[in-house]
Amino acid sequence: xxxxxxxxxxxxxxxxxxxxxxxxxxxxxxxxxxxxxxxxxxxxxxxxxxxxxxxxxxxxxxxxxxxxxxxxxxxxxxxxxxxxxxxxxxxxxxxxxxxxxxxxxxxxxxxxxxxxxxxxxxxxxxxxxxxxxxxxxxxxxxxxxxxxxxxxxxxxxxxxxxxxxxxxxxxxxxxxxxxxxxxxxxxxxxxxxxxxxxxxxxxxxxxxxxxxxxxxxxxxxxxxxxxxxxxxxxxxxxxxxxxxxxxxxxxxxxxxxxxxxxxxxxxxxxxxxxxxxxxxxxxxxxxxxxxxxxxxxxxxxxxxxxxxxxxxxxxxxxxxxxxxxxxxxxxxxxxxxxxxxxxxxxxxxxxxxxxxxxxxxxxxxxxxxxxxxxxxxxxxxxxxxxxxxxxxxxxxxxxxxxxxxxxxxxxxxxxxxxxxxxxxxxxxxxxxxxxxxxxxxxxxxxxxxxxxxxxxxxxx
Amino acid sequence: xxxxxxxxxxxxxxxxxxxxxxxxxxxxxxxxxxxxxxxxxxxxxxxxxxxxxxxxxxxxxxxxxxxxxxxxxxxxxxxxxxxxxxxxxxxxxxxxxxxxxxxxxxxxxxxxxxxxxxxxxxxxxxxxxxxxxxxxxxxxxxxxxxxxxxxxxxxxxxxxxxxxxxxxxxxxxxxxxxxxxxxxxxxxxxxxxxxxxxxxxxxxxxxxxxxxxxxxxxxxxxxxxxxxxxxxxxxxxxxxxxxxxxxxxxxxxxxxxxxxxxxxxxxxxxxxxxxxxxxxxxxxxxxxxxxxxxxxxxxxxxxxxxxxxxxxxxxxxxxxxxxxxxxxxxxxxxxxxxxxxxxxxxxxxxxxxxxxxxxxxxxxxxxxxxxxxxxxxxxxxxxxxxxxxxxxxxxxxxxxxxxxxxxxxxxxxxxxxxxxxxxxxxxxxxxxxxxxxxxxxxxxxxxxxxxxxxxxxxxx
Numbered sequence: 001x002x003x004x005x006x007x008x009x010x011x012x013x014x015x016x017x018x019x020x021x022x023x024x025x026x027x028x029x030x031x032x033x034x035x036x037x038x039x040x041x042x043x044x045x046x047x048x049x050x051x052x053x054x055x056x057x058x059x060x061x062x063x064x065x066x067x068x069x070x071x072x073x074x075x076x077x078x079x080x081x082x083x084x085x086x087x088x089x090x091x092x093x094x095x096x097x098x099x100x101x102x103x104x105x106x107x108x109x110x111x112x113x114x115x116x117x118x119x120x121x122x123x124x125x126x127x128x129x130x131x132x133x134x135x136x137x138x139x140x141x142x143x144x145x146x147x148x149x150x151x152x153x154x155x156x157x158x159x160x161x162x163x164x165x166x167x168x169x170x171x172x173x174x175x176x177x178x179x180x181x182x183x184x185x186x187x188x189x190x191x192x193x194x195x196x197x198x199x200x201x202x203x204x205x206x207x208x209x210x211x212x213x214x215x216x217x218x219x220x221x222x223x224x225x226x227x228x229x230x231x232x233x234x235x236x237x238x239x240x241x242x243x244x245x246x247x248x249x250x251x252x253x254x255x256x257x258x259x260x261x262x263x264x265x266x267x268x269x270x271x272x273x274x275x276x277x278x279x280x281x282x283x284x285x286x287x288x289x290x291x292x293x294x295x296x297x298x299x300x301x302x303x304x305x306x307x308x309x310x311x312x313x314x315x316x317x318x319x320x321x322x323x324x325x326x327x328x329x330x331x332x333x334x335x336x337x338x339x340x341x342x343x344x345x346x347x348x349x350x351x352x353x354x355x356x357x358x359x360x361x362x363x364x365x366x367x368x369x370x371x372x373x374x375x376x377x378x379x380x381x382x383x384x385x386x387x388x389x390x391x392x393x394x395x396x397x398x399x400x401x402x403x404x405x406x407x408x409x410x411x412x413x414x415x416x417x418x419x420x421x422x423x424x425x426x427x428x429x430x431x432x433x434x435x436x437x438x439x440x441x442x443x444x445x446x447x448x449x450x451x452x453x454x455x456x457x458x459x460x
Numbered sequence: 461x462x463x464x465x466x467x468x469x470x471x472x473x474x475x476x477x478x479x480x481x482x483x484x485x486x487x488x489x490x491x492x493x494x495x496x497x498x499x500x501x502x503x504x505x506x507x508x509x510x511x512x513x514x515x516x517x518x519x520x521x522x523x524x525x526x527x528x529x530x531x532x533x534x535x536x537x538x539x540x541x542x543x544x545x546x547x548x549x550x551x552x553x554x555x556x557x558x559x560x561x562x563x564x565x566x567x568x569x570x571x572x573x574x575x576x577x578x579x580x581x582x583x584x585x586x587x588x589x590x591x592x593x594x595x596x597x598x599x600x601x602x603x604x605x606x607x608x609x610x611x612x613x614x615x616x617x618x619x620x621x622x623x624x625x626x627x628x629x630x631x632x633x634x635x636x637x638x639x640x641x642x643x644x645x646x647x648x649x650x651x652x653x654x655x656x657x658x659x660x661x662x663x664x665x666x667x668x669x670x671x672x673x674x675x676x677x678x679x680x681x682x683x684x685x686x687x688x689x690x691x692x693x694x695x696x697x698x699x700x701x702x703x704x705x706x707x708x709x710x711x712x713x714x715x716x717x718x719x720x721x722x723x724x725x726x727x728x729x730x731x732x733x734x735x736x737x738x739x740x741x742x743x744x745x746x747x748x749x750x751x752x753x754x755x756x757x758x759x760x761x762x763x764x765x766x767x768x769x770x771x772x773x774x775x776x777x778x779x780x781x782x783x784x785x786x787x788x789x790x791x792x793x794x795x796x797x798x799x800x801x802x803x804x805x806x807x808x809x810x811x812x813x814x815x816x817x818x819x820x821x822x823x824x825x826x827x828x829x830x831x832x833x834x835x836x837x838x839x840x841x842x843x844x845x846x847x848x849x850x851x852x853x854x855x856x857x858x859x860x861x862x863x864x865x866x867x868x869x870x871x872x873x874x875x876x877x878x879x880x881x882x883x884x885x886x887x888x889x890x891x892x893x894x895x896x897x898x899x900x901x902x903x904x905x906x907x908x909x910x911x912x913x914x915x916x917x918x919x920x
Contacts, residue, residue, distance in 0.1 A: 085865035086857070089814040122855040298805030299869070329856045330871040338798060344805070345758030356550040395582040398544070398787045398901050399908035405545035409759070409788040414874035441858050448859035 011036050012423070013053055015046045017062025017389065018403055022363045025049045027403065033067060035385040038184065038423035042381055064393050066403055068359075069378050070129025070153075070386040070419065071332040072366025074291040075228075075270040075320025078133040078143050078154075079107065079115035081122065082447060084324040092234070092300055095142070100325060106454035109138035114440075116146035116275035116448040121432065121440050122330045124152055126413030129421045131330075131384040132291070132370055134159050134192045134228050137175045144179045144187050151426040151434040155370055155388060157192035157228045159456050162200045169210060176214040181223040184386075186422055188223060188372070190363055193262075195230040196253050197240035204400075205259045211266075224371050226266045230256070232279065233271040234289045234302045254282040263288050269370050270320060272310070273303040281305070284313045289369035292361070296322030308343050308352040319361050323370040328359065335432065336362050340408050355408040385423040390415045471496050472883070475506045478863055481656045482823045487863065490543065492889040495845040498644065498883035502841055516595050516706050520878065524853050526863055527650060529820075529838050530589025530613075530846040530879065531792040532826025534751040535688075535730040535780025538593040538603050539567065539575035541582065542907060552694070552760055560785060566914035573601035574900075574907040580610035581892065582790045585878055588871030589846040589881045591790075592728065592751070592780070594652045594688050597635045599662040604639040604647050609920025611886040611894040615830055615845060617652035617688045620667055622660045623626060636674040641683040646882055647846075648683060648832070649674075653722075655690040656713055657700035671726075684831050687724045691717070692739065693731035694762045714742040720802050723748050724867075728829050730768070733763040740766070740773055744779060749776045749829035752821070754799045756782030760837055767810040768803050778829035779821050793873040796822050799847040800868050832833040 012035040019031035021043065034042040034051040034057070042049060051325040060325075087099035107115075112135065123131050124247040129152040133143055137158035144156040158175050160168040164432050172191055191211040193199040199207070211227055231237075231253055238249050240258070249256045255278055257263050265287035272283070272290050283290065292307050310317050319335050339360045344350050367377025375384045394415060397406050419427040426434050471767075472495040479491035481503065489895075492509040494517070503511060518909050532879035547559035560767055572595065583591050590613040604616040618635050620628040632651055640649040641876070651671040653659040671687055679685040698709050701716070709716045715738060717723050725747035731749050732743070743750065752767050769779050781787050799869055800818045804810050810845040827837025835844045850867075855877060857866050879887040886894050 038822065054627060082859060086867060087867045088862075089811055092810060095810070125855060167733040179819075215518045295801060298801035299810065301808045301854075303808065324870075328865070331856065331872075335799070337794070338801070341755060341758035341798070341801075342805075344761045345764060348761045350552060350555070350759065350761040350762065351549055379516045395578055395585060395897060395901065396791065398578060398904045399542060401545045402548075405548045405788070408547060410545060410784075412791075412874055413871060414872055434711055438853060441853065441855065445860045450488060452635060 010440055011057045012060060012420070013049065013057040014060045014387065014389070015050060016063050017067040020066060020068040020359070020380060020403060020407070021380065022360065023380045031067070033387060035380055035423050038384055040379060040381055040383050040385050043379055057389070060389070062389050065417070066390045066392055067379070067409070068388055068390070068407070069363045069376070070130060071127050071362045072318065072329065072368050072377060072390050072420065073123065073128050073292050073321055073332055074129040074132045074268060074318040074369050074371065075322055076119065076131050076133040076330065077135050077323035078119035078131060078146070079112040079135045079329070080323035080325045081118045082111055082327045082444065082451060086242040086325065088328070089120060090092070090226035094147070099277040100458065103451060103455045106458055107452055109141040111447050111451055112136065112138055112143060112276055113141035113146050114443050117150060117435070117440055118416055118444050119324065119330050120147050120150035121435065121437055122418050123429055124150065124421070124432065125388070126331050126333065127388040127416035127419060128330065128332045128421065129388065130366070130370070130372070130376060132190070132228060133157065133363060137171045139174065140176045144175070148187055148434060151186070151421055151424060153186050153376070153421055155188045155190050155226065155228070157190035159192045159194050160202050160203070162197050164398070165203060172210060172214065175219045177181035180218040180221070180225060184422055186223070189226040190226045195233070196257060197237055197244050197401070200245050201247060201260055204257065204262045208262050212443070222374060224266055225267060226371055228268050228270070230271055231269040233297070235274040237274060252276045252279040254279040258282050258286065265289070266371060271297065271305065273305045275306065280310060280313055280315070283310070283315050287316070290315055290317045290431050291320040291369060292317050293320045293322040294342050295335055296326040300326050304342065304346055307339070308347060311353070311357065316365055316368045317361055318366040332362055333411055333415045336408050355402070355404040358408045359404060363449050387419050387420045388416050389418040391417045471508065471517045472520060472521045473512060473517040474522050474527055474847065474849070477525050477527040479503060479839060480526060480528040480819070480863060480867070481785050481840065483821065483840045490540070491527070493839055493847060495880070495883050496655055498844055500839060500841055500843050500845050501769060503649060503839055516737070519833045520849070520851050525877070526850045526852055526867070527839070528848055528850070528867070529823045529836065530848050530881065531587050531822045532590040532778065532830065532837060533588050533705060533781055533790065533792055534728060534778040534826050534829050535753050535782055536579065536591050536593040536790065537595050537783035538579035538606070539572040540593060540783035540785045541790070542571055542575035542904065542911060543566070543579045544788045546785065548788070562919065563911060563915045566911055566918055569598035569601040571758050571907050572596065572598050572603060573606050574903050575607035576603035577610060577900055578904050579790050580607050580612040581895065581897055584612055584879050584881070584892065585880060586791050586793065586877070587848040587850070587876035588790065588792050588827070588837060589613055589848065589879060590830070591687060592650070592693065593617060597631045599634065604635070607802040608647055609895060611646070611881055613646050613836070613881055615648045615686065616651050617689070619649035619652045619654050621654050621658050622663050623661060630672065632670060636678045636685060641680070644882055645683070647683070650686045650688040653689045656691070656717060657697055657704050660705050661707060661720055664717070664722045666704050668722050682834060684726055686728060686831055688728050688730070690731055690736040691729040693757070695734040712736040712739040714748070715737040718742050718746065725749070726831060731757065731762070731765065733757055733765045735766065740770060740775070743770070743775050744773045749778065751778050751780040751829060751920055752799060753780045753782040753905065754802050755795055756786040758802070760786050764802065764806055767799070768807060771813070771817065776825055776828045777800045777821055778826040786856070791872055791873045796868050812813070815862070815864040818868045819864060845883040847880045850875045851877045860918065
C-alpha cells in the first residue's frame, strides 16, 4: 500500500481555536498554532500570530473547535486488529489457547501488515497520533511499514520469548537497523521481553544488553530504543514465573526484575494490575513507566491496577488500549473516560483522577512514558507538530462549561476532525490524506477470509 | 420549537440489511423490515418481502448495515443536560449541595424544556428511541413537550418529595391528563417518588394510590402509568432513611418498601447499588424492574450494582445513562460497553454479561422494565417501528466476525445513521428531520447564559 498522496510538509497556521497546550501555558482562547515543516514554531493569541505569520501559511480555521496534542497510546499489538471480535466473553485460557493462539499462528507478514494498517487508520481517525506496539517483527511486510505508510508515529517492538532467542536477536538487529529514527523520525524501535513468565532470567539480562548495544549503534540520548514489557497483568503471575523458571520470588515481580538489573527509566511496563506496595516502591525508585489499560483489564477480567496510588507516588502512568482482541477498539477517548470513571468507582472517591489528570496521562505523560517528551505530548514551540482538532459543535458537547471535562467525560473519538502528525495533515475534516480507507478495508476483508481459511485447514 | 417538517407516516421497506431482531428469530441476513404507518408489519428475507411489498413503499437500502431495535434508556433526568460538565470530580455532597442544587433552583420551565430538547436530540442521534425521564414536571414548557417536538418516545415522570405533597398531586394529575398515551402514543407518564430517604412512609402509600387512580382515569392494561424511583444508590441510604423518618429498617430498603405495599411489577428502581441478598429476593418476588446506571455510579463513586447476581435470579435488569451531570452523555452504546466490561472486571470472570445479554438489557429488557414490551424492544410484526440503522463500513468495525460483539465492544453511537420512531424517520443519514439541531444548540447556549446569570444574582 502506498500513500495515495504524499502530502508535502508546508507552513500551517491554525487559528481561532481553543488551544489546550498541555503545558504550563494551559488553555489559550482565540488561540493560534504556527507550524513550519514538522515543527511547532509559535503559539499564542490569533490576533498576534496572524499579524506576525500572515503570509505563506496555509490557514486552518478552528473557530468553535478545540486544538490539542494528539493522544498517545502506550500499549498496543497493532496487527491483532485483524482478530477484532473473533472471540469474546470466554475464560482467559480458553480464549488464548483455543481461539487466539491457533489463529495467530496462521498469520503471515502480510496479515501483520494489514492488521497494523487497520489499527493505524483507526488510531488517526480517533485522534491518536503515537502508538507503542508490541508484536512479532517480520521481514518484508510488518507493522513499521504499515505505520509509516499511514503516517502514524509509533514505537515498533519485537516481542521476545525464551524459546526463540536466536531468531529474536536477528530480528531485533534488523528492526533497529532498518527502522529506528530514520528519515522523518516517525518510527522508533523497542526491545520487548514478552513477560516475566515467558522470558527466563538469563534472557532478561541478555535482552537488556542487546537493547544497550542497539542503542549504541542506532539510538541516541534524544531518540533512545526503549524496553516494552507486560508485567503483573494477572494475579497468578508470580506463581507462573516460579513454576516456569524454578525461581523463588520474595517480594513481588518488580523486585525480581530489579535483581536482574532490568529496570530503569527506559522500561515501560504494561498493565501492573497485580502489584504490591513493594512493587510500587521499586517502580518509583527505578522510574519505570506504567501503561494502564483499563478496558482490556476489565474485559479479560484480569483485575484493576492501583492507578491512584501509583499517581500519588509520582509514577509516570500513561494510557493504552491494548489490542483490538481485548478492547475491541483503538479508541483512546474511551480509555480516558473509563479510566476516569473506574478508579472513582472502585475507590469510592469521586475526586480521584480528575479530567485534567486523565488528559495528561493521555498526552504528556504518554510522551514521558515513551521517553519521547522532548518532541511530543504537548503543544509547545520546538516540539513536533502532532496536533488534533475536535469539532465541539455537537449536541453531546453542549453547553460548554469546561473543555477538559468535555474531553474526558463527553467527547468521542468521532468528534476528531483534523489530525496533523509531524506537521503533515494526515486527516482533514474526517478524511485521511495518506491512504484510501476503502482500499484498506478491502485488504482487511481479504486478509480475514484468507486467515480463516488457513486456520480451518490447520485445524483439520 | 416546532418540528421543522412534520414528517408524515408512510410505508417503508428497509432491505438488504443484517436484522438483529432481538426476538426468537435472532439475526436475519439479507433481511428486510416492512413498516406501515407506525407499525412493523412483516420481517424476513429481502428477496421474499421485496416481491410481496414491492410497490408503494419507500425503500431504505441497508446493504452492509445493521438494523436493530432502538435502544431504551431507562433512567434519565433529561432537563439536566443543561448542566453537562458544570461540576465534576467533586465529593458527592459538595457537588450536590454547593453546585447542582443551587443552579437547579434557578431553572425555569423554559430551561427544563431546552435541556430536555437537547437530551432528546442527543438520544436520537445516538440511536436511543425511548427515554424514561424523572424531573420536575412544569406547566407550560416541559420535558413532555420537548420529547414530543423531537419525536422521541418516552416516559415523563414527575418527581415527588415529602415537602411538596400538595403541589405534587396537582402536577401529577395535570401531567397524566395532558400527556399519558395521547394521540400517537409516543409519550407515557410515571409517578416518581424521588427516593426512600426523601419520601416519607405515608407519602409512599399515598403515591401508590395516586398512581392507581391515575391509571383508572388515564391508563390501561396496554399502556399503564408506572412508578419510577431511585433506590439504594449509595451505601448510606439505610441510615438516611432511618434518620429522616424515625423508622427502623430490619433487613434492607426493599423489605421496608414492600412493607408499605409499594412494590410490584409496575415499579422501576434505578441504581440498586447497595442491596442485600434479602433485597434481591424481594425484587425478584415482586418482579420489580431494575435500571442499571454504571457510568453514573462510577463517576459519583456510589459503588457497583451486583448485576450478574440480579440477572442470575431472572430479575429484569435494563440500562440507563442517568443525567448528563453524572455521565456526562446520553450515550447508550457507551453504557452497554461499560456495563459489559465492569462486571467482568470486578467479578474476575470474563464470561459474565455476554454481548448478547447486554444487547437484551438495552432493548427488550428495557421495554419490559417500562412495561412497554408489547409495543417496543424488538423488531417483530405488530410492534411499533422503533428501528435504528448502523453503518458498519468503518475501520473500527472491521473485520466482522460477530455483529453482537461489535455492537457492544466496538460500535459507537456515532455509527448510527438512520433512526425511525413510531414509523417515522426522525434521523436520516445523520440528519434530524424533526428539529433544526443548530437552532436547538443556539437555544441551549442562550438558556445556559441565562441560567448562569440567575445563579450568580441568586448567590449575591
